[in-house]
Amino acid sequence: MARKKIALIGSGMIGGTLAHLAAKKEMGDIVLFDIAEGMPQGKALDLSQCGPIEGFDARITGSNDYADIAGADVVIVTAGVPRKPGMSRDDLLGINLKVMKAVGEGIKKNCPDAFVICITNPLDAMVWALREFSGLPHNKVVGMAGVLDSARFATFLAWEFDVSVKDVNAFVLGGHGDTMVPITSYTTINGIPVNDFAKIKGVSEGRIDEIVDRTRKGGGEIVGLLGNGSAYYAPATSAIAMAEAYLGDSKRILPCASFVEGKYGLDGLYVGVPTMIGAGGTEEVIEIELSDEEKSNLKVSTDAVEELLEACKGLDSSLA
Numbered sequence: 001m002a003r004k005k006i007a008l009i010g011s012g013m014i015g016g017t018l019a020h021l022a023a024k025k026e027m028g029d030i031v032l033f034d035i036a037e038g039m040p041q042g043k044a045l046d047l048s049q050c051g052p053i054e055g056f057d058a059r060i061t062g063s064n065d066y067a068d069i070a071g072a073d074v075v076i077v078t079a080g081v082p083r084k085p086g087m088s089r090d091d092l093l094g095i096n097l098k099v100m101k102a103v104g105e106g107i108k109k110n111c112p113d114a115f116v117i118c119i120t121n122p123l124d125a126m127v128w129a130l131r132e133f134s135g136l137p138h139n140k141v142v143g144m145a146g147v148l149d150s151a152r153f154a155t156f157l158a159w160e161f162d163v164s165v166k167d168v169n170a171f172v173l174g175g176h177g178d179t180m181v182p183i184t185s186y187t188t189i190n191g192i193p194v195n196d197f198a199k200i201k202g203v204s205e206g207r208i209d210e211i212v213d214r215t216r217k218g219g220g221e222i223v224g225l226l227g228n229g230s231a232y233y234a235p236a237t238s239a240i241a242m243a244e245a246y247l248g249d250s251k252r253i254l255p256c257a258s259f260v261e262g263k264y265g266l267d268g269l270y271v272g273v274p275t276m277i278g279a280g281g282t283e284e285v286i287e288i289e290l291s292d293e294e295k296s297n298l299k300v301s302t303d304a305v306e307e308l309l310e311a312c313k314g315l316d317s318s319l320a
């Protein structure tokens with residue numbers, strides 16, 4: 001079987017972490033792309049020299065030329081600017097939209113058959129813009145956030161209940177902003193609904209609400225702690241899980257920012273929903289039954305995403 005090719009657009013902290021993870025897992029040969037000269041080449045060289053120590057066999061190269069991503073099977077996009085303390089993800093819209101235009105055109109020209117995973121913020125709007133600029137089919141462009149947000153929710157619940165994180169199946173829907181919707185009704189501790197488990201453990205509803213709130217603000221908490229940048233380990237790990245599902249045709253059901261049309265009352269919007277990922281890309285959006293309160297929270301979140309798309313159209317006339 002031909003070796004797979006993974007193109008990583010952006011060689012910052014997430015790009016470097018992605019390259020390391022993909023190499024360790026021997027997912028294929030890796031091209032680390034950045035417009036900053038020397039940076040992807042330097043990181044690629046450094047990472048390549050981990051191979052003999054860790055025992056992985058992956059060809060890792062750095063490039064400033066989009067032609068080098070030609071024929072990539074998977075493209076993971078982290079290019080753009082992260083927020084700083086005090087900023088919202090939406091404050092990055094103008095600057096990162098321009099970056100998505102260049103990236104989308106690079107993908108369109110060089111690897112139109114790739115599966116593209118976007119991590120750049122504001123996530124849901126950037127996935128949409130990347131899809132528009134690249135012209136790829138909707139099922140081949142997806143945003144990473146739901147896996148990350150659900151992992152944060154799961155981590156906080158595992159700490160609260162003092163149980164293994166392996167037994168927590170947590171679930172977050174909606175846009176990747178502070179209006180995201182952690183869904184407790186579908187969150188379980190090894191099959192036991194989280195609210196029932198909380199009663200068994202004597203954890204109050206108020207405490208679960210606090211964990212939901214911490215999850216919603218999870219990215220900002222890390223931005224505040226780092227002081228000059230945003231999370232990178234868990235975002236990279238999330239995108240790698242999605243890439244593996246695609247390359248392995250695993251049919252995993254992962255919450256991610258997929259194109260939703262005719263489900264959840266949406267008429268063509270990228271937003272976080274449970275999605276089957278396999279060789280066909282995002283093969284199916286799974287529509288789950290929600291309570292009235294969950295539906296109205298999801299509406300607030302999807303309305304916020306729609307507002308951002310309008311702002312994108314105002315900033316770039318080719319999107320209107």
Ligand code: LMR
Nearest residue numbers: 083089121219220230231
């Ligand atoms: C995250 O959730 O960690 C990322 O979206 C980065 C950020 O700005 O919060």
